[in-house]
Amino acid sequence: MDEGPFFHGTKADLRVGDLLTPGFRSNYRPEVVMNHIYFTALRDGAGLAAELAPGNRAPRVYVVEPTGPFEDDPNVTDKKFPGNPTRSYRSAAPLRVLGEAPDWTRLTPEALQVWRDRLTALRADERGEIIN
Structure with missing residues (x-):
């Protein structure tokens, strides 16, 4: 598993x-309440x-x-990508902020x-579903 640092x-x-916790609306599909923090x-x-x-x-980036x-x-x-080249993760547990x-x-x-245009197109495409 990746050892970070994480952002x-x-x-x-x-x-x-x-603490950053799940339970908020998705940035990409606001009608979806997320079960994980990314x-x-x-x-x-x-x-x-x-x-x-x-x-x-x-916009801010935090070390977590x-x-x-x-x-x-x-x-x-x-x-979308073989493996995990984006080194993207999710957790049902909170993330602790260590700094900015x-x-x-x-x-x-x-x-x-x-990117905003891509998100608009994704929202219009039924295949753009979020795995929650």
């Missing part, structure tokens, strides 16, 4: 020691998630540690729009 991207303002070992992958998160706050068992994210592992990671690569406005 979580969001627009929430968090502090060291805060994270990655790729800092820029967490940055992408932060940029795509809903809300008007600034799982407090319980975790598994490969089935939404990308083998469903300010040194991640921001997307250009044009690249961010491409």
Whole structure:
């Protein structure tokens, strides 16, 4: 299993020691309440998630540690990419915030729009279901 470090991207303002928990709406399908909390070992992958998160706050990437068992994210592992090249994971247990990671690569406005367009197309496609 991946030993990290691990990252979580969001627009929430968090502090060291805060716990991130499942039970919130998906960033990609807001009608779905998630049973897991998602994270990655790729800092820029967490940055992408932060940029795509809903809300008007600034995107933030946090260094996190799982407090319980975790598994490969089935939404990308083998469903879209063989293996787990995105080093994406999920857990039903909380993630503890260890600090903020300010040194991640921001997307250009044009690249961010491409990702938003992809999400819009995914929402319209019934095959874009989230494995929850």
